[in-house]
Amino acid sequence: MVGTPLIRLLRYAAPFRTRILLATACSVLNKLFDLAPPFIIGAAVDVVVQKQDSVVARLGISDPFMQLLLLGVLTAIIWIFESVFEWLLGVLWRHLAQAIQHEARMDVFDHVQGLDLTWFEDRSTGRLLAILSDDVNQLERFLDGGANDIIQLAVTAITVIAAFFLISPDLAWLAMIPVPIVIAGSLWFQKRLEPHYDAMRGKVGDLNAQLANSLGGMATVKSFTAETNESGRLRNESEGYADRNRRAIILSAAFSPLIRVVIMCGFMVTLLYGGWLALEGTLAVGAFALLVFLTQRLLWPFTRVGSILDLYQRAMASTRRIFELLDVRPGIVDGSRELPLASVRGSVTFDNVHFAYDPKAPVLRGLDLECPTGATTAIVGSTGAGKSTVIKMLLRFYDVDPDVSGPVRLDGHDLRTLKLRQLRRAIALVSQDVYLFDGTIRENLAYGWPGSDRNPDHWEPPSDEQLFDAARLAEAHDFIRSLPDGYDTVVGERGQKLSGGQRQRIAMARAVLKDAPILVLDEATASVDNETEAAIQRSLRTICRDRTTIVIAHRLSTVRHARSINVLDAGRVVERGTHEELLALDGIYAQLWRVQTGERADEVMVEGLG
Numbered sequence: 001m002v003g004t005p006l007i008r009l010l011r012y013a014a015p016f017r018t019r020i021l022l023a024t025a026c027s028v029l030n031k032l033f034d035l036a037p038p039f040i041i042g043a044a045v046d047v048v049v050q051k052q053d054s055v056v057a058r059l060g061i062s063d064p065f066m067q068l069l070l071l072g073v074l075t076a077i078i079w080i081f082e083s084v085f086e087w088l089l090g091v092l093w094r095h096l097a098q099a100i101q102h103e104a105r106m107d108v109f110d111h112v113q114g115l116d117l118t119w120f121e122d123r124s125t126g127r128l129l130a131i132l133s134d135d136v137n138q139l140e141r142f143l144d145g146g147a148n149d150i151i152q153l154a155v156t157a158i159t160v161i162a163a164f165f166l167i168s169p170d171l172a173w174l175a176m177i178p179v180p181i182v183i184a185g186s187l188w189f190q191k192r193l194e195p196h197y198d199a200m201r202g203k204v205g206d207l208n209a210q211l212a213n214s215l216g217g218m219a220t221v222k223s224f225t226a227e228t229n230e231s232g233r234l235r236n237e238s239e240g241y242a243d244r245n246r247r248a249i250i251l252s253a254a255f256s257p258l259i260r261v262v263i264m265c266g267f268m269v270t271l272l273y274g275g276w277l278a279l280e281g282t283l284a285v286g287a288f289a290l291l292v293f294l295t296q297r298l299l300w301p302f303t304r305v306g307s308i309l310d311l312y313q314r315a316m317a318s319t320r321r322i323f324e325l326l327d328v329r330p331g332i333v334d335g336s337r338e339l340p341l342a343s344v345r346g347s348v349t350f351d352n353v354h355f356a357y358d359p360k361a362p363v364l365r366g367l368d369l370e371c372p373t374g375a376t377t378a379i380v381g382s383t384g385a386g387k388s389t390v391i392k393m394l395l396r397f398y399d400v401d402p403d404v405s406g407p408v409r410l411d412g413h414d415l416r417t418l419k420l421r422q423l424r425r426a427i428a429l430v431s432q433d434v435y436l437f438d439g440t441i442r443e444n445l446a447y448g449w450p451g452s453d454r455n456p457d458h459w460e461p462p463s464d465e466q467l468f469d470a471a472r473l474a475e476a477h478d479f480i481r482s483l484p485d486g487y488d489t490v491v492g493e494r495g496q497k498l499s500g501g502q503r504q505r506i507a508m509a510r511a512v513l514k515d516a517p518i519l520v521l522d523e524a525t526a527s528v529d530n531e532t533e534a535a536i537q538r539s540l541r542t543i544c545r546d547r548t549t550i551v552i553a554h555r556l557s558t559v560r561h562a563r564s565i566n567v568l569d570a571g572r573v574v575e576r577g578t579h580e581e582l583l584a585l586d587g588i589y590a591q592l593w594r595v596q597t598g599e600r601a602d603e604v605m606v607e608g609l610g
Contacts, residue, residue, distance in 0.1 A: 005319040009139075012323075013100055023092035027148045030085035031155040036078045038293035039163075040071050045289045047071070089148055097143035105136045108325055116332040117397045118357075126209030131325055134204055135318035142315030149308045160295075167287050168277065181262050182305060189309060203241040210237045248310075270295040332396055335417040344426045345411050346517040346548030347373045348394060352406035355389060355398065363389050364405075365571035370564075376549040378559035380589065381568035387552045390568075391522050394550070395424060428516035432523035434507040436495030441480055442467065442487040444495075444506055448514035462513060473543055474508035475535040501532055508536065512543055519549045525558055533558065556593055565589065 013020060047054045047067045056067040109132060157179065214230045274291050277283035348371035356362040363386045371377040379387050392398050393408050396415055400408065407414040415423060428448065436444050448470075449462045467487065471477040479502060483489040495503045508524060521540075525533045537558065540549075553559050560579040567575035567582070567589050575587050582589035 005316040005323065008323050009319050012104070015103075016096060016100060019092065019096050019099070023089060023096055023148075024151055026085045026089035026092055027151040028155050030082060030089050031152040032159065033078050033082035033085065034152075035156065035159050036082075037075065040075050040078070041293055042287060042289050044068060044071050045285055046287075049285045093148050094144055097140045100143060101136055101140035104139060104322060105132055108132055108136070108322060111326055111328075115328060115330045117392070118331055119328065124209035124213070126211060126213065127206070130204045130208040131318075131321055134208070135321050138318035139315050139322070142311050146308055146311040146315065150312070153305070153308070164291065167291060168274070168283055170277075179266075185262075199244050203237070203244045207234075207237045207241050210234050248313075267295050332399055332420070333416075334420045335415075335423075337413060337417045337419065339410070339413065339418050339422045339426070341422065341425055341517070344517040345373045346426075347371070347409075347411050348377075348518065348548065348550070349409040349412075350390070350393070350406075351409065353393065353400055353408060354405040355393060355400055357398075363571050364393075367568075367572055369566055369573060371548055371550055372563070373548055374546045375563040376544050376551060376561070378551045378553065378562035378565040379568060380553060380556060380559060380565060380592070382592075385568040386571045387568055388522060391429070391520055391550070391552065394520070395427060395429065396420060426516055427518045427520055428511035428514040429520045430504075430507050430511045430522065430524040434495065434500075434503040436491050436498070436503055436506060438491070438493045440485075440488045440490055441483075441506060444491060445470065445487075445510050445513055448510035448512075450515065466513065467509075470509045470513040471506075473512050473539045474505045475532055475539060476502070476505035476509045479505070501529060505532070505536070517548060519544060519547055521549065521551045521553075523552060523554065525553075525555065556589075556596055 043054070043056055047056055047064050050057075051064045052062050054064070054067060056070065059070075061067050061070060112128065112132075161179070210233055214234060270291055274283060274288050278285055278288040348369075350367045350369040353364050353367040353369075354362065355364040367386070367390070369377075369379075369390065379390060381387055389398075393400065394415075399416060400406070402416075407416070409415065410418065410423065410426070437447070445467050446461050449466075464487075468477055471480055480487055480489070489497075491497050491503075491506075495506070498506070504524065511519060525536055533555075541561075551559050551562060556579075559565055563578070564576060565579060565582055566573045567587070569588060575582055575585060575589055577585065583593060
């Protein structure tokens with residue numbers, strides 16, 4: 001979608017049209033009542049000077065005091081209505097700002113969740129957070145105050161200019177000379193400010209990215225005593241942001257003093273030329289007083305154009321970044337074929353699959369792999385052989401290029417034709433890199449409960465017994481119960497309050513609770529001790545029964561009982577068979593087995609002694 005940030009913002013806010021119109025109406029009425037007192041003052045001066053011949057006397061009130069009394073009553077009414085509409089506009093604009101801010105944040109977050117992993121790998125979390133928080137908040141600040149200021153400034157200009165031309169056209173032409181100058185100057189300053197604020201918003205993203213990196217790696221920072229280095233890096237980013245901000249401030253701050261000079265000229269014209277007309281008798285004294293007050297009411301608000309323009313440019317820079325993010329299209333396109341969970345058998349096939357993150361460095365080179373329904377299939381190989389890539393392809397974190405690669409299939413269906421949610425709902429993943437959310441153990445376990453990916457307002461959480469059963473199968477129940485708060489223990493960000501093995505077992509229990517037809521274990525026991533691994537292996541025999549299980553492992557002892565073990569090397573299967581068959585083949589698998597069991601080390605030691 002094309003258009004300026006303001007036009008796109010107005011289109012985006014279309015669902016709030018009624019609320020915008022109400023808030024705008026309150027702003028207009030508040031300003032009209034705010035502009036009424038100068039007319040009352042002008043009428044009062046006219047009463048004092050003209051008495052029975054005043055404008056008010058034409059209403060049928062001849063007594064000057066009664067005329068003043070009427071003006072006093074009107075003043076009270078005007079102040080009451082002005083106050084009421086000021087309260088209403090404050091409430092309406094703030095509620096509107098909060099509502100649009102909320103919708104924008106949720107739309108951006110939902111959109112980002114739909115983007116593929118390739119996009120995330122090229123961007124930092126800090127820069128995304130800058131858009132989701134700071135840019136969205138900047139938009140809210142503009143809607144909360146800046147929009148009302150712009151509307152009221154426009155109402156003031158239209159009302160006062162109309163009054164001038166009605167009362168004294170000759171004086172109006174001279175007094176209004178500053179208005180086009182101010183407008184032209186504002187447009188010029190806007191163009192000058194725009195690139196400064198765009199650059200400044202970019203610097204905010206860089207600053208947040210540095211903060212996220214430093215705070216996320218605090219353990220590494222401390223272990224390398226690199227606190228001074230990190231402070232220096234943050235100082236550079238912060239100074240870069242401050243420098244960009246300083247340039248914009250210098251330019252925007254220069255605007256108001258220049259406008260004041262122009263405004264002074266307009267006020268002097270009204271005061272001198274209007275006064276001369278009043279002295280000559282061609283302009284009524286009351287009208288002269290009114291025009292002097294109106295000149296001040298018109299021109300003085302223009303001194304705030306600089307701050308309003310500053311707020312507007314900041315908001316438009318943020319709006320531009322928000323819509324640029326919303327314009328990003330996901331590389332993974334959802335399929336249309338329905339695959340209900342109950343109908344999934346769990347047969348997985350890789351048919352001559354080629355894949356590369358970088359075209360110059362292919363990872364999978366014609367991979368042929370079959371994972372039969374209800375069986376355990378193991379994938380082993382050295383680092384970089386492509387084991388984890390197989391899992392990413394299965395979950396459609398990445399897609400094959402159909403021009404050079406065969407498909408990945410589930411139950412005979414090309415994964416690209418299936419609905420993503422249904423595909424991923426059919427797979428439970430336990431990764432070596434376990435991610436636990438900052439919450440309780442109970443909440444992290446329930447993340448895998450069927451239905452947790454739906455509307456939380458219509459979701460029944462698992463019972464305690466269901467949680468306990470899943471934790472027992474993952475050998476996690478006993479250690480959880482030993483914690484001070486049991487299942488209500490807060491694990492901290494990324495589960496940092498727990499050990500690696502504890503996090504791994506909770507992740508295993510979470511996958512068990514998901515109860516998906518396909519279970520994927522990617523180095524799932526790499527962070528546990530031998531005793532816990534043995535216990536988990538015993539549990540897996542129950543968990544994996546009649547369930548398609550794909551196991552990726554460096555530790556070959558964890559896959560020796562698999563129905564089929566596939567050895568990957570340079571992106572293709574070079575050996576396939578059972579543990580005994582592969583040992584008899586005396587190939588790559590047999591060599592890895594000897595290294596891990598110590599046989600190879602013993603041979604080297606004997607050769608050394610000889």
